[in-house]
Amino acid sequence: MTDDPWVPPVVLLAVDLVILTLRESRLHVLLIERGIDPYKGNLALPGGFLRHAEEDITAAAHRELSEEADLDVETLRLEQLGVYGDPGRDPRGRVVSVAYLAIAPRLPEPTAGTDAADAGWQPTDRVLSGDLDLAFDHQRIIADGVERARTKLEHSALGTAFCRPTFTITDLQGVYEAVWGITLDPRNFYRKVQKTEGFIVPAGTSRKAATGRPARLFRAGPCTALYPPMVRPAEGPSAKE
Amino acid sequence: MTDDPWVPPVVLLAVDLVILTLRESRLHVLLIERGIDPYKGNLALPGGFLRHAEEDITAAAHRELSEEADLDVETLRLEQLGVYGDPGRDPRGRVVSVAYLAIAPRLPEPTAGTDAADAGWQPTDRVLSGDLDLAFDHQRIIADGVERARTKLEHSALGTAFCRPTFTITDLQGVYEAVWGITLDPRNFYRKVQKTEGFIVPAGTSRKAATGRPARLFRAGPCTALYPPMVRPAEGPSAKE
DNA sequence: CTAGCTTCTTGTCAATCTGACAGAAATAGC
């Protein structure tokens, strides 16, 4: 921003991907085992550097997703989560990483890609509790991603993105319960999502479970923003962070 | 992310600041007139490159704020808004910019700083309508910042950040009306903010206006998150009852 | 085939919240 002989410093730009899904009623995040230093052997988010100086950042995120996790890119909508660029977060130098968030329905185990020794789903609560040891500042990035998902569930139709193309209302309730970490009354939840116009639309058929009355099937509706929003019950007492 | 002889490309990292305030019941954004190319003479957000390779990004944002706008940094809380790094957004090369958002009470006219030929507040609607010609992709950044402020007003106590240390409920209502671009019923607004625990606390005294009954003064309360949230009336025809 | 179990779906009811509006309270100016 000046025409002095001073030249601005340069940084390495990376992308990191927080891919969340639901497995056995628990929220999971896609992690790889790093095959190279630094943090070789540690778990980390899929991601990597820009391939060339003109690559679009979002395009790089999609590319890394397919390279490192071999997931179908088409169905996932990536949303920018934030920038993580503290000096010293990467021993290789000044690396600034753009984190992206995506929500996926239940998917098969991904296969390891080029730079990843292994790839797989890990429960987010094991990550957030510090039970798993993550590379870089990826634990914090995941924490931010989970929190983002929690709030997006309130105001957007994101919940349907966790489900398969057709799903039951109980399926959708399971999404809310897993992400929010609480239990909800099935009858009130049923009433609420039915009344929220454009959230879900009937898919005609029914699905018979192993036991119990068959449930009607629905599809994601046209709305992306929910009005009125789903209300998440207050948790702690008065003043919270 | 590989140990091939390939080296990752580097980018120039910049910060941009979206500082919003209220002046004469209209939302304004702080803009500078660029004193150097590119876009010399155009209006732009305050901002600039990292000073050195180890500078913290948030620290750089605070530094640019004081350098270019000469505003009191202490009282402003900067919040990361997003990353803007499309190839070609800056003719000087691959520049990736981290945008920050801050909300300020009514402040005096800032003085021009080093790189800025002039600095001043501009109404956001003139920016968003395309009436003013902004440098780079700064119009879009401002649009995102305004939208962020709108939604934050719903769920956080951000509204008080637009006000001076003590304010009346009518002052606070003016904030909501200006940012949301609608009018609200004073009686229902009064009831709502009073009932939302921790939002505002009485400041004891009253302020007498030029005319009319004196209004009680309040301060910002301890809560940052509002529960229940302020509800913004639905606007679009899309999916409404 | 019937009883029992499970799960989905439809209601009911009181408490609360919202939106619209009436009107009293407090000050300045005449």
Added chain:
DNA sequence: GCTATTTCTGTCAGATTGACAAGAAGCTAG
């Protein structure tokens, strides 16, 4: 005093929420 103006306190119907009862539709065991 009287009026204009703004702040504050109520009222009231309709909508929403949270808690819970009970019917509906399947499966399985006997």
